[in-house]
Amino acid sequence: MLVEQRLEENNVKNENERKKEYLRGYRTNRRRVNRxxxxxxxxxxxxxxxKATDYSGMPHGSGNQKDLSDELARIELLEKKLGEEKEKCIESYIAVEKQIKTVQNEDxxxxxxxxxxxxxxxxxxxxxxxCSEQWVHKLHGRALGHLKMDE
Incomplete structure (x- = not known):
């Protein structure tokens, strides 16, 4: 009986960790977008x-212009990646919010x-x-128990 009880507790703990990891996904995406x-x-x-120092009237080697074009290309690639990450972030927000709404208790x-x-x-x-932090932790535990995850 005690072994079965511990197995059940471990299953619940593992399930809750899986739920928390999923819910953390939005914040992870958000941090990536911000970075x-x-x-x-x-x-x-x-x-x-x-660019501002490039027009100083001083002679420049041909390498300086290439370096700047390389950086502009890098900026362009990062901007494209940023757009893709923002899309992922929005999708993650919508998915996480949908999962959270499966919890019926408003608190x-x-x-x-x-x-x-x-x-x-x-x-x-x-x-x-x-309310107290202790109550928030209790609500959090209950909420994880009530959270329905899409399989």
Missing amino acids: IDGEVTELRELAKSV ENDVLFYRYVKGLRWWEIAELMD
Whole structure:
């Protein structure tokens, strides 16, 4: 009997970890979009500064223009990748939000949304919901139990 109980507890724990990993997917996509967006912004600023110094009247070697065109091509590739990542992020948001909505209890639903879509910390969720962190953790556990995952 005790062995069966431990097996069941392990199954629940593993299932909850799988659910949390899935729910974290949106935040992971969001961070990737933000990182690539930052890269594009930084490279654009660098390219502008190179263009500004390029017209100083000083003689330039032919290599400088090639370096700039290489960077502009890199920016273009990153912008394309950024667009693709944004599409993935939107798809992930929609999928995660759909899964969260399978939880019928509004408080449990809110905890999942605040944690996995908004990326809030436990204390921030407790503050927003006007309850204790301990209660938020309890709601989170219940919510994971009620979360229905598409197979």
